[in-house]
Each structure stands twice: as C-alpha cells, then as structure tokens.
Amino acid sequence: MKRLVTSLVLMFCMLALVLSGCGSAGGTKKAVSKNGKNIVVALDSNFVSLDPQDTNDNLSFTGEKTMLEGLIGFDKNMKIVPVLATSYKASKDAKTYTFKLRKGVKFQDGTPFNAEAVKFNFDRISDPKSTLKRHSLFAVIKETKVIDEYTVQFKLSQPFGAMINTFAHPAGMIISPSAVKKYGKDFMKHPVGTGPYKFASWTQGGNLKVVKNPNYWKKGEPKLDSITFKPVPEDGSRVDMLKTGEADLINPLPTVQAKALSGKNGIDVITNPSIGVRYMSMNTMKKPFNNVKVRQALNYAIDKKAFNSIVYNGYGAPATSSMGPEVQFYSKQKPYNYDVNKAKQLLKEAGYPNGFQTTLWAGNMSQSIKAMEFLQQQLSKVNVKLKVVPMEAGTMSNKIWGVTNPEKADIQLYYGGWTPSTGDADWAIRPLLGGASFPPAAYNTAYYKNSEADKLINAALQTADPAVRQKDYAQLQTKIWQDAPWVFLSTPDNVYGMRNYLKNAYVQPDGIMDLTHAEIVK
Amino acid sequence: MLRYTIRRVLGLIPILIGISIFVFLFVHLIPGDPARLVAGQDATVKDVQLVRERLGLDKPIPLQYLTYMDNLLHGNLGISLKTQQPVIHLIAERFMPTFWLSFFSLAWALAAGLLIGVVSATKRNKWQDYSGMFLAVSGLSLPSFWLGLMAIQLFAVDLGLLPTGGLDSWTSYILPSFTLGTGIAAVIARFTRSALMDVLKEDYIRTGHAKGLPRSRIVWGHALKNAMIPVVTMTGMQFGFLLGGSVVVETVFSWPGLGRLLIDSISYRDYTVIQAEILLFSLEFLLINLIVDIIYGFLNPQIRYD
Numbered sequence: 099m100k101r102l103v104t105s106l107v108l109m110f111c112m113l114a115l116v117l118s119g120c121g122s123a124g125g126t127k128k129a130v131s132k133n134g135k136n137i138v139v140a141l142d143s144n145f146v147s148l149d150p151q152d153t154n155d156n157l158s159f160t161g162e163k164t165m166l167e168g169l170i171g172f173d174k175n176m177k178i179v180p181v182l183a184t185s186y187k188a189s190k191d192a193k194t195y196t197f198k199l200r201k202g203v204k205f206q207d208g209t210p211f212n213a214e215a216v217k218f219n220f221d222r223i224s225d226p227k228s229t230l231k232r233h234s235l236f237a238v239i240k241e242t243k244v245i246d247e248y249t250v251q252f253k254l255s256q257p258f259g260a261m262i263n264t265f266a267h268p269a270g271m272i273i274s275p276s277a278v279k280k281y282g283k284d285f286m287k288h289p290v291g292t293g294p295y296k297f298a299s300w301t302q303g304g305n306l307k308v309v310k311n312p313n314y315w316k317k318g319e320p321k322l323d324s325i326t327f328k329p330v331p332e333d334g335s336r337v338d339m340l341k342t343g344e345a346d347l348i349n350p351l352p353t354v355q356a357k358a359l360s361g362k363n364g365i366d367v368i369t370n371p372s373i374g375v376r377y378m379s380m381n382t383m384k385k386p387f388n389n390v391k392v393r394q395a396l397n398y399a400i401d402k403k404a405f406n407s408i409v410y411n412g413y414g415a416p417a418t419s420s421m422g423p424e425v426q427f428y429s430k431q432k433p434y435n436y437d438v439n440k441a442k443q444l445l446k447e448a449g450y451p452n453g454f455q456t457t458l459w460a461g462n463m464s465q466s467i468k469a470m471e472f473l474q475q476q477l478s479k480v481n482v483k484l485k486v487v488p489m490e491a492g493t494m495s496n497k498i499w500g501v502t503n504p505e506k507a508d509i510q511l512y513y514g515g516w517t518p519s520t521g522d523a524d525w526a527i528r529p530l531l532g533g534a535s536f537p538p539a540a541y542n543t544a545y546y547k548n549s550e551a552d553k554l555i556n557a558a559l560q561t562a563d564p565a566v567r568q569k570d571y572a573q574l575q576t577k578i579w580q581d582a583p584w585v586f587l588s589t590p591d592n593v594y595g596m597r598n599y600l601k602n603a604y605v606q607p608d609g610i611m612d613l614t615h616a617e618i619v620k
Numbered sequence: 621m622l623r624y625t626i627r628r629v630l631g632l633i634p635i636l637i638g639i640s641i642f643v644f645l646f647v648h649l650i651p652g653d654p655a656r657l658v659a660g661q662d663a664t665v666k667d668v669q670l671v672r673e674r675l676g677l678d679k680p681i682p683l684q685y686l687t688y689m690d691n692l693l694h695g696n697l698g699i700s701l702k703t704q705q706p707v708i709h710l711i712a713e714r715f716m717p718t719f720w721l722s723f724f725s726l727a728w729a730l731a732a733g734l735l736i737g738v739v740s741a742t743k744r745n746k747w748q749d750y751s752g753m754f755l756a757v758s759g760l761s762l763p764s765f766w767l768g769l770m771a772i773q774l775f776a777v778d779l780g781l782l783p784t785g786g787l788d789s790w791t792s793y794i795l796p797s798f799t800l801g802t803g804i805a806a807v808i809a810r811f812t813r814s815a816l817m818d819v820l821k822e823d824y825i826r827t828g829h830a831k832g833l834p835r836s837r838i839v840w841g842h843a844l845k846n847a848m849i850p851v852v853t854m855t856g857m858q859f860g861f862l863l864g865g866s867v868v869v870e871t872v873f874s875w876p877g878l879g880r881l882l883i884d885s886i887s888y889r890d891y892t893v894i895q896a897e898i899l900l901f902s903l904e905f906l907l908i909n910l911i912v913d914i915i916y917g918f919l920n921p922q923i924r925y926d
Contacts (some may be wrong), residue, residue: 330785492657
C-alpha cells in the first residue's frame with residue numbers, strides 16, 4: 099500500500115513537470131527584437147562542398163550563393179536576370195552565346211573580374227578530363243573565347259537551346275581563378291567569388307559563416323554583417339530555435355507545424371510554389387500499363403487535392419502538367435478530375451473489369467510512405483491492389499538503375515519527384531520521359547518512349563528562340579499529359595519560417611535560398 | 621602487470637586486422653552504388669561513371685582492398701567518397717565533442733546512479749528505495765528523443781536558460797549530457813542496488829557490524845568496493861557505446877558527433893568513412909575492455925593477471 103502511494107505521488111510529480119513543459123509553450127509572448135546585423139539560418143542538412151562546379155545539393159548552393167555570383171541568375175520567381183553579365187546574345191542556331199561583362203568588379207581576393215576569369219571558369223568545368231560533379235552540364239561547351247576584356251563568347255559542339263538557363267544554374271557561378279590556383283583541391287573549403295558576403299569559416303558537418311564583403315560592387319548591399327548557417331536535422335529542434343530566436347530563419351519548416359506557428363511570437367511562415375513535381379510512374383512497356391486507358395484510369399482514380407492535404411498538409415497543389423508552373427515553358431493541361439466511375443469505366447474498356455494487382459516502389463522517408471499508403475487506399479476503390487515496398491536509398495538505386503535491359507526491369511509503379519535544377523522545360527522532361535533516358539542512363543522509370551515526343555524534345559533544343567521553344571514544349575506537354583506515363587500528383591510548396599524583422603530573404607522555387615538582399619527592418 | 625598490459629595491447633593488432641577485413645567486405649557487399657549516390661539526384665550516367673573513376677570504385681574489389689590495407693598500414697584512413705576530404709579530418713572534428721559529451725554523461729550518470737543505488741540498497745523496501753527505483757525505471761523507460769525534446773521545450777524555449785542545440789559554449793553540453801546520461805544512471809542505479817544487496821548479506825559485513833564499525837564505513841568502504849565489479853563492467857560497456865555517438869541525441873540537439881556521421885556515411889555508402897569509424901569504435905571497445913580488466917585487479921586483489 100505504502101509503495102503504491104509513493105509511486106502515485108511520484109507519478110503526479112512527473113506528470114506535472116511534463117505538463118508545465120507543454121502547457122506554457124503556447125503562452126509565451128516574447129517581444130521580438132534584434133540587436134546587431136548578424137543572422138543565424140538553420141537548415142536541415144550539412145553542407146557538402148563550397149565549390150559550385152562540384153556541388154549537386156541545394157543546401158551547398160544556398161551557402162555558395164551568398165559568396166559567389168553567376169554571369170546571369172534566377173530571381174525569386176525563376177526569371178533570368180543579369181548579374182555579372184550586363185547583356186547576352188544567343189545565335190540563331192543555338193550554338194554561339196556571347197556575354198558582355200560588368201566592368202569594375204573585383205573578386206574578394208582582389209583579382210579583377212574579366213573575360214579571362216570567365217574563360218578560366220568554363221575551361222575548368224568543360225574540360226573533358228574534368229571529374230567535377232557538374233561537368234555534364236557544361237560539357238557541351240567546345241570553346242570559350244575572350245573577345246575583349248569584357249566580352250566572352252561560348253561555342254557549343256552542338257545546338258543546345260536550353261543553354262541560357264544552364265548559365266543561370268548555380269553551378270555556373272564564377273570563382274576566382276587565383277584562389278583556385280592557390281588552394282587547388284582545397285578550394286571547396288575556401289571559396290572566393292564576387293558576391294556580397296565573403297567566406298569566414300566552415301567546419302564540415304558544422305556551421306558555415308560568411309561576413310560582409312565591404313568592396314561589393316552593388317552600392318548599398320549587403321545589408322547584414324554576417325550570416326551563420328547551422329545544420330539542424332531534427333524538425334522539432336529547428337522550430338524551437340526559431341521560437342527562441344536562436345535562429346532568425348529556418349528552412350524547411352515542417353508543414354505539420356506551419357499553421358500553429360504562423361503569425362505568433364513574431365514568426366512569419368512563408369510558403370511559395372516550388373518547381374518540383376511529384377509523380378507515380380507506370381512501366382509503359384509492361385502489362386497492364388502498356389495500355390493508355392489503364393494509365394488514364396489511374397489518373398482519374400486519385401484525388402489529388404486529398405493527396406496534397408494528406409501528404410503535404412495542404413502545402414502543395416495538384417499537378418497541372420509534367421512540370422511545375424514556375425518552370426520555363428510550362429503550359430497548363432486539362433486536369434484529370436477525380437472520378438472513380440470514369441476510372442472504372444476505362445479499366446473495363448481496357449479489359450480489366452475486376453482490376454489487377456501491382457507493386458509500388460518508393461523511398462523509405464516517412465513522407466513517401468504516407469504517400470504510398472494514400473495511393474494504395476485510393477486505388478483499392480477501383481480494385482487495383484497495390485503492394486507497397488518502401489526501400490532504402492542505396493537499395494532502391496540498385497533496383498532501378500542496376501537494370502541494363504529494359505525488358506528485364508522489375509519496376510511497375512514508382513513514386514518519386516523531380517526538381518529541374520536549370521528551371522528549363524528541357525531538364526524537366528528529357529531526363530524523365532525522353533526515349534534515350536531509360537535507366538541506367540537517366541530517370542525514365544516509366545520506360546516511356548514515343549517518337550513524336552522525342553522529336554519535339556530534340557526540336558526544342560535546336561534553337562534558342564523562346565517563341566519557337568514555347569510552341570514545341572506546349573505541344574510536348576499535351577502529348578505527355580494525354581499519354582499519361584505518370585499519375586500526375588502534386589507540385590509541393592516550399593515552406594520556411596522567419597522572425598518578422600527579417601525581410602527580403604527568399605527560398606527560390608528551385609529550393610535554393612537567396613539571402614543576398616536580406617535585411618533587418620525594425 | 622606491465623607485461624600483461626603489453627601482451628594485451630599487442631593482442632589487439634590481429635583482432636583489428638580481422639575487423640578491417642570483415643568491415644571492408646561488409647560495406648562492399650551491401651547493395652547500393654556510392655558513385656550514383658555521390659553524383660546526386662539529377663546526374664547523368666556519364667557523371668556517375670566519372671565519379672566512379674575518380675573514387676577508384678571501377679577497380680576490382682581485391683585490388684581495392686589491397687589499396688585500402690596499404691594505406692591503412694601507413695596510417696592513412698583514406699579520402700571520404702562524399703566530401704573528398706581526408707577521413708581522419710572528418711573523424712577528428714567530431715571525436716572531441718563526442719568524447720566530452722560521453723564523459724560528462726557518464727560522469728553524472730555514475731554519480732547519480734551510485735548514490736541512488738546505495739541509498740536504495742541500504743534503505744531496502746523503505747520509501748527511499750521505492751523513489752529511487754521509480755526514478756530508475758522511469759529513466760530507463762523514457763525514450764531519449766522525447767526526454768530531449770521536453771528538456772529543450774522547458775529549459776530553452778520556455779525558460780530561455782540554455783541553448784536548444786549545437787555546440788557553441790560549455791552550456792551546450794548540459795541538455796545533451798542530461799538526456800544521454802538518464803538511461804545510464806538508471807541502469808547503474810539498478811546494478812548497484814542489486815550487487816550491493818548481495819554483498820550486504822555476506823559474513824564479513826556481519827563481522828564488521830559485530831566489531832562496531834560505523835555503518836557508513838561498512839557500506840561505502842567495504843561493501844561498495846566489492847559490489848563494484850558488475851557495475852564497472854557495465855559502465856565500461858556503456859562508455860564504449862557512448863563513444864560510438866548517439867544518433868538520436870545528436871539529431872535532437874544538432875550535435876556534431878560521430879553517430880550522425882556514421883548514419884550519414886551509411887546512407888551515402890561512404891565506404892572509407894564507415895570503415896574508419898567502425899575500426900575506431902572497435903579499438904575503443906577493446907581498450908575499454910582492457911582498462912576494465914585492469915580495474916578488476918584493484919577492486920579485488922584476488923584476481924591475478926598472468
């Protein structure tokens with residue numbers, strides 16, 4: 099008896115402690131203010147490299163972008179804007195590109211920025227012997243010519259109409275030739291560019307700090323003294339840092355908590371559309387998905403609005419093409435509205451009145467598993483029984499990209515996503531749905547090969563004329579939409595949080611952050 | 621004693637070589653292609669091939685093993701496939717934070733655990749015992765991610781006393797070592813209690829009482845020393861586990877530790893880093909075992925080394 103009483107008393111004490119922890123969470127209203135002009139940005143992963151030509155993750159690009167600048171770049175709506183170039187011109191055959199450079203710009207180490215420096219950069223990455231991770235983006239450059247001190251010309255080995263977007267890609271950011279020579283392989287730890295902030299320190303797996311570049315060419319910028327990036331992988335901890343003010347900006351902000359946080363305690367939650375797209379690909383070479391009616395039926399069978407509210411807590415929109423609306427040359431398609439009866443009808447016409455069984459593959463992140471379970475539930479209503487198989491990344495890449503003979507591919511359904519890092523329709527379609535992109539070459543997990551589509555993909559690359567490309571890509575997107583090699587699911591939003599005194603800090607639609615204009619407004 | 625130590629240390633070498641072979645085969649046999657994972661999401665097949673050549677993964681496995689062993693015997697742990705940095709730097713950067721966090725966690729856990737254990741054993745079936753064991757069972761049962769998040773909520777968000785995470789100053793150690801040590805303190809308390817209760821039943825304890833020794837002297841001086849053998853064994857093992865880093869606590873507190881490095885490396889198939897870390901953890905365990913064996917001799921002079 100005595101033992102029981104003691105235990106109960108202690109249990110109440112514990113409970114009280116826990117509740118006091120939870121209860122006061124919503125009640126604290128701290129005045130939001132900021133001293134100094136140094137900000138902390140908490141991100142969900144570690145930086146991998148600070149050499150833009152050897153970077154393939156958005157997070158590293160986010161850090162690099164504070165220090166380095168490209169000839170041209172993307173603004174917050176993925177529109178191309180001149181940065182270190184003042185103007186550019188593409189030849190009619192999409193093989194020659196000429197850039198006029200900005201005068202009077204110096205790298206942070208004092209090296210002058212000119213055509214020679216630009217040539218050095220593109221020679222480094224387009225060198226056939228280069229093993230830099232972004233080599234393939236610029237491998238098409240045959241020669242970089244210095245016309246005069248502030249004019250540079252690129253000759254391509256073949257026409258490539260998407261080249262302007264490729265130059266705007268962050269891998270095309272210009273680095274100081276003398277710093278590359280000085281640090282050699284270690285340049286990735288000592289980046290030097292022309293940007294508003296310069297490198298201060300970085301420990302791998304830890305913080306990156308950049309400080310104001312006092313000699314920045316644009317008058318009046320930068321407006322902050324320093325930015326410290328901290329990798330904080332745990333969602334809850336990142337949110338706590340924003341609440342306490344230990345972080346001024348966090349990205350991403352977990353969508354589960356977005357509504358509860360928004361507008362309280364001086365926190366602004368910001369959402370904007372990304373250029374990403376989520377899809378379920380169907381192996382068009384194999385039964386039953388070799389029948390277009392089956393593929394369309396599955397598109398009708400899934401409620402995309404519900405998909406977004408369940409998987410992304412409402413922070414996303416139903417996909418309206420095979421690419422997001424912010425991708426260049428996107429064209430809106432007629433939606434496959436949720437219609438179970440129509441789906442059943444199409445399945446019947448295709449010869450599957452009683453449905454069928456199939457397997458769905460995806461990664462093993464909790465969000466993917468949620469998505470897979472949702473798809474399973476939806477398709478069960480039209481008698482399509484899914485076996486869902488979540489896989490660890492390495493295993494999955496073996497299963498999908500270890501296949502050399504398309505006939506032997508085991509893949510049936512695959513749930514995945516794509517963010518075309520150049521922001522151009524070519525990179526949104528060709529690697530995923532081009533006839534030459536079957537695994538292991540690229541990412542065509544639908545094994546979709548259509549001669550009409552392939553012709554349009556190639557035609558759109560033969561010119562740099564936006565009007566012609568617009569027309570080709572509109573036709574191409576309609577073709578793909580009707581052929582339905584995918585179930586077109588969602589274009590998710592980017593969701594991030596800031597303290598409300600921080601202004602002009604953005605997450606671009608491609609997921610890379612632009613902090614170059616960030617400032618503190620009281 | 622000295623000869624014994626030298627012999628044991630020399631005996632570590634074949635064990636470590638065996639581990640290195642095992643680990644090498646193990647990491648190369650798990651499915652997954654590091655070249656593709658390193659090359660990134662939108663890499664082309666050509667990029668992947670370039671990366672594979674750069675990493676030396678296009679060579680036959682026996683040749684890769686010989687290169688690895690050759691480097692290892694020259695004290696070179698290799699280059700990380702993912703970050704292209706010497707593995708030794710990556711590990712060195714994270715070793716000290718992990719070591720000190722392990723040390724502080726274990727230090728407070730040992731102090732608290734011993735105290736609770738001794739009080740519980742000597743006040744058996746009294747309220748002190750019940751409270752002590754209640755705390756111990758709670759400490760064992762609370763998942764560390766929950767405890768960590770609650771501690772952050774209370775001490776960082778609500779009270780604003782301590783940082784939520786990261787490693788910026790000594791205050792950064794407090795919450796993670798509290799979280800990490802809780803479970804260990806609980807285990808130590810339970811081990812101490814049961815071992816001490818057994819010893820307190822021994823004849824020589826009764827003799828002590830009979831000849832009029834003060835109770836505190838009997839408990840702390842005689843009984844506890846003899847009860848320590850299982851506690852030392854367990855503490856040593858816990859220290860070994862701690863030095864391997866704790867993924868959960870490192871994640872909750874954004875701690876730059878070895879546990880997360882290992883998990884990151886496994887998901888990237890960063891072979892060289894995985895190999896080096898497992899080798900390091902094995903070495904740590906072997907050394908701790910050796911130290912524990914030596915401590916036995918001090919606790920119980922009847923144990924002989926030869």
